[in-house]
Amino acid sequence: MDIHQIIFWVLSIMTLGLAVGVIMSRSPINSVLFLILTFFTISGQYIAMNAQFLAIVNVIVYAGAIMVLFLFVIMLMNLNGDTEPQKNFLVQFAGVISGGSLLLIFVAALKSSYTGLEGKQIELAQSSDIGLIKNLGHALFTDYVFPFEIASVLFLSAMIGAVVLGKREKDELDVVVE
Amino acid sequence: MILLALTLSLVLEKVILISVILGASLGIAMYSTWAERKVAAIMQDRRGPNRAGPFGLFQPLADGVKLFLKEEIIPTVSSKFLFVLGPSLAMLMACMTSAVIPWGPDIPKADGGVISLQVADINIGVLFIFGVVSLGVYGIMIGGWASNNKFSLLSGLRAASQAISYELAMGISLIAMVMMTGSLSLREIVEQQHGFWQDGWFTWNFFKQPLAFIIFIVCAFAELNRAPFDLAECESELIGGYHTEYSSMKLGFYLFAEYINMFISSVILSSLFFGGYNYPFMDIVAANVSPLLVSIIGVLVLLGKAIGFILFFMFIRWTIPRFRYDQLMNLGWKSLIPLALINMLVTGAVILYFFSPK
Numbered sequence: 001m002d003i004h005q006i007i008f009w010v011l012s013i014m015t016l017g018l019a020v021g022v023i024m025s026r027s028p029i030n031s032v033l034f035l036i037l038t039f040f041t042i043s044g045q046y047i048a049m050n051a052q053f054l055a056i057v058n059v060i061v062y063a064g065a066i067m068v069l070f071l072f073v074i075m076l077m078n079l080n081g082d083t084e085p086q087k088n089f090l091v092q093f094a095g096v097i098s099g100g101s102l103l104l105i106f107v108a109a110l111k112s113s114y115t116g117l118e119g120k121q122i123e124l125a126q127s128s129d130i131g132l133i134k135n136l137g138h139a140l141f142t143d144y145v146f147p148f149e150i151a152s153v154l155f156l157s158a159m160i161g162a163v164v165l166g167k168r169e170k171d172e173l174d175v176v177v178e
Numbered sequence: 179m180i181l182l183a184l185t186l187s188l189v190l191e192k193v194i195l196i197s198v199i200l201g202a203s204l205g206i207a208m209y210s211t212w213a214e215r216k217v218a219a220i221m222q223d224r225r226g227p228n229r230a231g232p233f234g235l236f237q238p239l240a241d242g243v244k245l246f247l248k249e250e251i252i253p254t255v256s257s258k259f260l261f262v263l264g265p266s267l268a269m270l271m272a273c274m275t276s277a278v279i280p281w282g283p284d285i286p287k288a289d290g291g292v293i294s295l296q297v298a299d300i301n302i303g304v305l306f307i308f309g310v311v312s313l314g315v316y317g318i319m320i321g322g323w324a325s326n327n328k329f330s331l332l333s334g335l336r337a338a339s340q341a342i343s344y345e346l347a348m349g350i351s352l353i354a355m356v357m358m359t360g361s362l363s364l365r366e367i368v369e370q371q372h373g374f375w376q377d378g379w380f381t382w383n384f385f386k387q388p389l390a391f392i393i394f395i396v397c398a399f400a401e402l403n404r405a406p407f408d409l410a411e412c413e414s415e416l417i418g419g420y421h422t423e424y425s426s427m428k429l430g431f432y433l434f435a436e437y438i439n440m441f442i443s444s445v446i447l448s449s450l451f452f453g454g455y456n457y458p459f460m461d462i463v464a465a466n467v468s469p470l471l472v473s474i475i476g477v478l479v480l481l482g483k484a485i486g487f488i489l490f491f492m493f494i495r496w497t498i499p500r501f502r503y504d505q506l507m508n509l510g511w512k513s514l515i516p517l518a519l520i521n522m523l524v525t526g527a528v529i530l531y532f533f534s535p536k
Contacts, residue, residue: 029260029323036316056305064312065345068319068338075323075331133302133362 007048015041028074032067039063053133196297199276206481207437208238210488214437217492245430253423257324264321265424265431271314272438278303279445280365282455282477286469295473296365303364304352307446308345311401315341317435318403318410322420333419336503337410340400343507347514348397351390354518354525355383355450368454373461384451389521391451393514398443400510402436405495409503444487448480455480 018041021034039062046055140148212227212234219226227234252261277297284292300306315338322334359367371381384391400407411419421432448454455476464472501509 027257029257033260033320052300052302053305056302056309059309060305060312064309065342068312068315068342071316071319071323072335072338075319075335 004048008045011041011044011048015045028077029071032071032074035070036063036067039067050132051136053136191293192297195295196277199281199297200273203273203276203438203441206441206485206488207434208242210437210440211241211434212238213488214492214495217489218496221493221496242430245427248426250426250428251423253326255326260320260324261423262428264317264324264420265428265435266317267320268314268317268435269431269438271310271317272435272442275307275310275442275446278306278364279442279449280368280454281480282473285473295477299363299365301361301363304356304362304367304450307364308349311348312341312345314401314439317432318420321424321432325420325423327423329416329418330420330422333410333412333416333422336416337403337420340403340407340409340506340510343510344397344400344514347393347510347518348401350515350518350522351393351397352450354390354522355387357522357525357529358383358386364449368449368456371453371456373456374453374458381456382451382453387451387521387525389517390525391447393518393521394451395447396509396514398447399491399494400506402439402443402491404436404440404491406498406501407506408500409506412500440488440491441484444484444491445480447487448483452483454483 015038018034018038022031022038025031025034039058043055043058043063046052046058215237216226216234218224227237230236230240252258278300280294280296280299282295284294286292318337319334322330322332322337325331355367356362359370361367361370367383371383373381375381379385403410410416411421413419416422421429424432457475457479460476463475467475
């Protein structure tokens, strides 16, 4: 095993262990903290694949911004054993069924594309510079500019939608003032 | 990809460099606490600390000893692990940013190589700083929540929303600057500000992007949780804010992390906008003195600029009263972000029409 493989295995085992921690821990705050650590190990994988930009953006956007908002909401909800809603049997059953079918699809998808994947991945990781910010930017703004712009319009519309939803109606404002 | 091409001498170099940088930041942060009290005293026509040593210079040591010896109280119903994790994270994140800062020009070695005065010259240095800054708020949030105190929790939430709001404007204002330099590496950005005057204009980014600088420094105040944006530790509303329940050195770490952050962000401000270790007539100086001395002068110049910024941070703190929370949010979302966006658009247009390489 060369050094890259060792790093890959260590990071993978850590990622999986932390991801299990997310669903196993009793307190939702601990779950979020485990999830943040999971993002860090995934960023480590990106760095090992020479994709520094992806790695740091993963940290900034997911670990730094989205998870802060998650933590924000969970802290406000003040969850504990007493207030946690008890799910009935039917909901649990539906959850098991849908989760199981998702797992089945993942396994099937991975299995069909597995052949020769390992060699390809290592080759890609060691020879490709596409993850460096210059190459990535070049690819995004020349070859993939149309999908890129579509995605940004989508985000913009989501943002405007959130602002519209968050805006109070005029008569509602009057009630608050009174 | 060469990931781990390490030699012993390189490791040794970096270890020494990291220790020196950490020691220096801790020392400067320590004396910032003293300077803050002196500045406050002068601005309020008092004397300030003057008992411990000449001019009260041993005051930070006395404070440190006091904090270490105080009784440590951990609230019984809080999560003990997270309670300890809060100040540790605050301290860790405060110290991490210094890794990508170029502290001075390279020192040439006898065998032709150079000793770089930068721990890691990664090509995404600016983004690394953003990553660390965006994680910095976890220390406050976790500490505030683990205290199991409503005031602490509110303070943690305030800190989080404030940090996220101002990060946006900060990032957009930096994009304008990065578009001009064309690089995210801090070393590259500093090198491009070489000297002081070239081709009929100043080389320092402050003179090229004054609006970006103003937005950036306002956001830096907000990210540092310093007055006038210290809503997270607003005494009149929240007692002590997120560190209400903390005692002993854990409280000390929270307070101390703020001063380290202040020093580091002063260094970043001087590197990004005020030329870092560059100074006027540096080529003439470089031609006349030994290379080692050139590096030392560069480091001193950078530290001088940083100390100037630290003093500026302190003057603002003792001049401007605290914002109200809605004013803070209005300033961030309705003034700074649109301003930063306009600045980015104008910069892009100017680069495209006047400086595009055709």
